[in-house]
Amino acid sequence: MKTEIIVALAGNPNTGKSTVFNALTGLNQHTGNWPGKTVLQSTGTYSYRDEEFKIVDLPGTYSLLANSPEEQVARDFLYFGNPHVTVVVADATSLERNLNLILQVLEITGNAIVCLNLMDEAKRKGIKVDAKKLGELLGVPVVPTIARTRVGLGRLQYEILNLARTQNREQFQIRYSEKIEDSITKLELKLAAHLGEIGNTRWLALRLLDGDPVVAQSLAHYLTQNKVAAAFDGGERICQGGS
Ligand SMILES: Nc1nc2c(ncn2[C@@H]2O[C@H](COP(=O)(O)OP(=O)(O)O)[C@@H](O)[C@H]2O)c(=O)[nH]1
Ligand SMILES: [Mg+2]
Missing domain, CATH: 3.40.50.300 (P-loop containing nucleotide triphosphate hydrolases)
Incomplete structure (x- = not known):
């Protein structure tokens, strides 16, 4: 198919x-x-x-x-x-x-x-x-x-x-101050080690630097499940939801 x-x-x-x-x-x-x-x-x-x-x-x-x-x-x-x-x-x-x-x-x-x-x-x-x-x-x-x-x-x-x-x-990329960019780089390295192919670790790093509790929670959920396919991949579960 x-x-x-x-x-x-x-x-x-x-x-x-x-x-x-x-x-x-x-x-x-x-x-x-x-x-x-x-x-x-x-x-x-x-x-x-x-x-x-x-x-x-x-x-x-x-x-x-x-x-x-x-x-x-x-x-x-x-x-x-x-x-x-x-x-x-x-x-x-x-x-x-x-x-x-x-x-x-x-x-x-x-x-x-x-x-x-x-x-x-x-x-x-x-x-x-x-x-x-x-x-x-x-x-x-x-x-x-x-x-x-x-x-x-x-x-x-x-x-x-x-x-x-x-x-x-x-x-497209917005450049932040040097201090923030340094922190982004450090966090990105750690995230990449865990997340591999999910990509855009820069965005995740920015949200974590924001202290965003929801992203931190979504990330934890994602990592513990690590059933990317089951959770979100390609919108499968999303698209099967509902009635
Ligand atoms: N004049 C005009 N009205 C539009 C256009 N596209 C949507 N609308 C109208 O704008 C209103 C809001 O559209 P809707 O699709 O419900 O917006 P949504 O809230 O973004 O989903 C409706 O009355 C539509 O008919 C457009 O290109 N031109
Ligand atoms: Mg609408």
Whole structure:
């Protein structure tokens, strides 16, 4: 059987995430709760150019740092679920606010695409966004869309497939002060020894330096189970959840 390409859909509330999700998956949807949480989980599937995609509509969040159950679900899935591609749906009319989440996602994964939605609203308000330039600055594809009328969704599907096949080698990185960078390096070495292939030890080190209790707990859970596949791999358990 062919492996499915797992796509996570992240974004602030009201950016058109569900509209994108519905447009891509149509009736091929499944809803339930995230394991152990009262947070709604929607997954769906679609085919494109002979590939099968499983798309996970994450809860809408403004950040991945605070501690609401929604933010925990989104963050854990992006990190431990290790999706092949993460699409961040952003509101073109308030890019600055949306960039907060975009940058946090890019610190977790370089395999990301920005879906710059509500382009019609932006135009109506006289807001111009240079998608190409933004893509160059962030190092990921930026696809302008009007999800409500499906404008740009063809290109979005194409970019998802393309990224799933190539995977982004150069990840966007925020440099911190020397002292923090030193601590990150030390922690990363220790984490790499335990985690091996799970990757992005830099992000984990940053969260541990934040003193983030939830990440520490998720990490402990992950290490004790070390059944990566059973817990999160490719979203298997997530996608089997629910009714
Ligand atoms: N004008 C316009 N409205 C949109 C677009 N995409 C979504 N919407 C509308 O924005 C509202 C919020 O969309 P929804 O998909 O529920 O957002 P979510 O909270 O991110 O899941 C709905 O009324 C959608 O119909 C778009 O590109 N342009
Ligand atoms: Mg929604």
